[in-house]
Amino acid sequence: MKKFFALLLSAALALSLVVPSLAAGESGADSRLTQITQAVKTTLSLDTSGYDTFYGNLSEDAIAPQWDLNWSNAAGDRLSISADPDGRVLWLSRSDNVPGSTSPSLPKIGREEAEASAKAFLDRVLDGSVESARFDPEGYSAPTYSSRYRFSGTILLNGLPSPLSFSVSIDMDSGAVVQFNRDVLNGLYVGGVPSETAAVTADDAGAKLKDLFSLRLEYVLDTDSKEAVLRYLPDAIDEYYVDAQTGEVVNLTQLLQSFYEKGMNGATAGGDADAPESAPSDSLTEAEQAGSALLAGALEQEALDQKARAVEALGLDAYALSSCRYTVDPDWEEGDDGVQVMASLTYNREKDGNLWRRYVTLDAKTGELLSVRSTLPWSKDIERTVTAEKSQALAEAFLSDFCPDDFARTALYDQTNVSLLNDGEQIPNQYSFRYARQVNGYFFANDGISVSVDTSDGSVSAFSRNFQEDITFDSPDGIVGEDAALAAYQATFAPVLGYIQVPVALDQADASLREVLQQSGYPFCYRLTLGYALEAVGETVRGIDAKTGQPVYYQAGQDGKITYDDLEGHWVASSAQVLAEYGVGWLGGSLKPDSVITQKDMVVLLYSMAYRSPEDPEKLTEKQLDSYYETAYAQGWLTPAQRQDNAALTRIDLIRMLLNGGGYGSVAALEGIYRCDFTDAASIPAADLGYAALAQGLKLVQGDTAGRLNPAQTATRAEALTMIYNFMR
Template sequence: MKKFISIAIALVFLFTLMMPSNIAQAQADTKISLKQAIEIAKEKLGIGDSGYEFNSNYNEYANKKYWNLNWNSTSKGNISVTVDADTGRITSFYSWTPTQQPELKIPKYTQEEAKKVAVEFIQKVAPDLFKQTKENTSVNNYSSYYSPDYSFTFERIVNGIPFPSDSIYVSVNKSTLKVSSYYLNWNDYSFPEPKNIISKEKAIEIFKEKLGLKLMYNLVYDQVYGSEPKAILVYGIYQNAPIDAKTGKLIISDNYYEPMTGGGGGEGMSSQKLSPEEQKAVDNAEKYISKDKAIEIVKNSLPFPLGSEYKLINANLYTGYDYPPAKSDPMWSLYWNYNKDNKYYYVSATVDAATGELKSFYRGGSDLDNIQGKTPTYTKEQMKKIAEDYLKKIVPDKFNKTEYVDRNTLNSEIQPIMPSYTFKYVEIVNGILCPFNVIYVNVSPYTGEIVGYSINWTDVKLPSSENIISLDEAYKILFENAEFDLSYVPNYDYKSPDKPPTINLVYQLNFYNYIDAKTGQIIDYSGKPVVKKSETTFKDIDGNWAEKDIKLLVQIGIIDTKEENYYPEHNILQKDFIKMLVKAIQPPYYDPIPPKSSDEYSYYYDIAIQKKIIAEKEKKPDTLVTREQAAKYLVNALGAGYIADLNDIFVINFKDADKISSSSKGYIAIVSGLKIMRGSNGYFYPDLYLTRAEAAAVLVRFLEINK
């Protein structure tokens, strides 16, 4: 969400610059002058006069007019504001202040405090609109300590029904409680009244009849280095669409288009001595087909001639990789083009370097890409026959195992607005979908030419379909766990981009997971059970001295809440402490090394060993952790182990210093000096085991260190 907002703001600011000579014309065309826009921004946002350089520009985008105002200072930072030139509303705000202080990993202020600031800000800049919104907590607060801000999204409510396309977004800095950014997306649309609509029960019947759950195979991966995919049986939503609450019809866009894949790049050569792994790659490469053979395969497989006028620009051999969650095959990627009479033409293709199978191609150019003013001359059925005749020729065995999947199930004819129309074929085994084995063909409705082709096919052992839950049981699970409610959605006419969308009142299913056909569990794309995030954290931490620290670590994603209890007074196992410590030092989206085992703890140990937090010989997952051992892990995680090993430079004043091993003196001196681990009554107690409550408190203090 945050990434989307940033892009949207950037587009508004950068879309069109108008020279000062034209600003006078803009003033005449807008209800709000530049002077008024500046006054509105300064009054609402409290922007001062001194110390800033000011510049402005005007732009028009999507039939709306905007003043973009910018205040810049080398010492104070930057402030950017967008004001609607017709309504005077502030539609975006961004503030950046230079600071010498590193961002704190532990928030200085709570999410609740930040939300109060966000609400007060909106009530100041758009009080009338804020009254028409409701907070959407499902998209809010990526509260990892790697983000400096809390974010809040408030969706528009019309007639008591959500309209998610219109919303107000605010981000608040965790360390300063200052608003970092604000974005308003609000439109003057006409909304149908929620009268004479079908019931939710009727909508569910339509969903089951026209869309519904499908029994299908799904590929999952163990996230293990070099692992092979595994197929599982699931019930999933293969096709989804809003259901018009007035008519009961599906709302399916006619502009469905799936682009084909292409390739390109450069080549390199090395004469240095090869490592064993490099030599292995070279040996494997000798098993692959040559570039000339790959080119021959492409030319023999294309449904059109690739003449001599096309020049080969790029030819790359990608030898594959074994990085989870997928293995890639060795692939030749080829790209040709030519230019003539101010027109361009190109063809890209990929060929499996091991089997010689054409995996994809895409053809384009001035004539094919530019459809303005053209009228389709081929019907959907005519194009479908062209696609299937080609598949019978190029992949007959695989094509015979597939069925055509028509996304536009209610449309007998299409009204394409794209250069080509996509036909999709999915493998069916014993009446069950294999959506990972799929073939696409793109056909031009203007020329009848095949312009694109792509095949993804994985040979994998399929599980038995015996002893699975029934479709009725799957539906019961689905509607007990998924939202299926009324909402307003915009329906755009992409053939008339300047025309405002029609707003439809719809029933829409929000469900992006699967139902395990064997167990009935809700699972994610990787086959793992989906754990509902509870409002509370653990049942057994209320009143515990470390309650605040435990809740904080839950909030920022270091402690899992899969269990009902945390057991704060139990001693912590090494594997749990290592897992929490690793999660504390690296973002959850960054994997420095691929996991070598499906065991979750092995993954965290691999990272800890790589980062020299713990040595391989010290790995004892189910043992308890002493305070002395914890000190070593923490200092190593800080990257200060090499300093701690200089034991002679440290003096320890604890009364039980004689019980601290000489090799750990530096580590304990550092953690106590940084107040990460504290003693009691002058004692450090190096041999005592660390409790789970103490582990949480120690990790919070660890994260408060500005490294």
């Protein structure tokens, strides 16, 4: 029998319990464990009588000490809880060794009931005098890939947002809490929780923060579009906040960086292993011969090495070739973009114990350079003499020589200086440059060339390029002014008062803690500051449409969530929406409930039921659809001989596919033992009577107003969803 926490429904009984410090005055670890265990059990109203083994571990960490409590029994049920020395629950994990159904099913409890269980639990484990929970709408996940609901959010302090977060997972059948964790203000924080009263108004703080915004006008592509439109995009800025007491604007990013020690010692290793030799064979099948033919015309390793070394800017004279790997694209056809066979060459260079690796990718048949990347050592002992100006000159000389036509279509878009050294020297191990395509005087950042230069020798350490030739560009006429666009963008944000985690020098910690932090390698500690930060109002904005001046939001439904815009008033609406919440259905934005369902539609629908991975059947490539059908064959939904992608399915086709996949196929195929109560049972073929009888018995289908199954009637997408819903209940 399942054991689970008794989560009380009464709000009065769900109040959090404040436990006095249990560490003080206790010398024996056993006594402390006894008190911690009792405190945790009291907080959670925990019945542990079903467990026969218990032990506790103590981590005497001066920064964040905690107890780990563990219960188990012979049946394989386990419960683990971590608590601090005051008995505050920090982490929980519970598992019961109860066999689950192998067939996909809908949860026995709904989201609202699960959320109520999570809230009741949080009321118990949070310090009600200062802490409360705010659930994040984006932090919710339904029991799709797992058998649990998951909720996450922010721990409010004095009713205000803080850097502390939590997550709670609820079993979809029992409503029990099966996973919990939370952040705490441990020894890394000094100064406690400040007053929640601000001296600065939200309007004043918001005006200061919004003045930091700036926009740039660029061409962008929307999803699945081939027309680039002009849009004002926000420039990246550091993270800022306004001190709620002084009104000072603080650059939190810069403050944090000032505490970090820069750089790391040592070289990064790793790389491509040599490709294994093929096993000898006396004869090859037709498929093997066809596969071998794909490599016809590929250059040998020595010739490819010569092609790579001929690109002088790569500096490969100082490198030794260590491996060459060929990669075949079996789906490539004449006229396709890309290449049929790529060759990846790995080069090594070692000097004074430091290792450089350069990975050069070529078209294996022509030797054309496709891309370059490198792993470079970080050691500060390496002499680096190539400045940013010299690096840019070398990069542009390489591009002018190697790909002059593409380079002529671009302009310098971004320069990134990475990997600063330990001693703060301003020359990193490489400088990186991005040259983006320009059209009508505006950047189109999707297309362009990236190149990096090794500052130890001036060689090209990275190179890649991408250009799309089938893109059209909207006219730049009629765009709104930058001031209007900036005002529209600013209006999508609002200042929010909350507690902000701010790094401070270690000398603000007391002497004993400061020593521990220093010995542990912490360069700073934290304090909480009351301040204002900007948060998006509603959905996150991508930018401002340059023609209308209106905000452009990230499109809903692009993250794998199922949404339908054509369900209002339809009889399938309730079932379709329940299934959609759990990842069962189709992407695309519309259900088209009364449309005929094709075999392809049903295969994609069944896949979403089995794996909670919905897709739009019309957006699948041929290769992707093939993989879905391979799954259909493996799951028993149909056989390869039955594949007819666009064939319209009948009602008995749906029943057959669903029951075959559910493991009922062999039973349904038995003849002479079934009867069903449909009024048209006599017209059901003998081979399908078992399927019809099982479908009726399992309540997958019911007859029409005249009690008929109508097995040969063409089915709709709504009917398919209804059968899935009934199957999973």
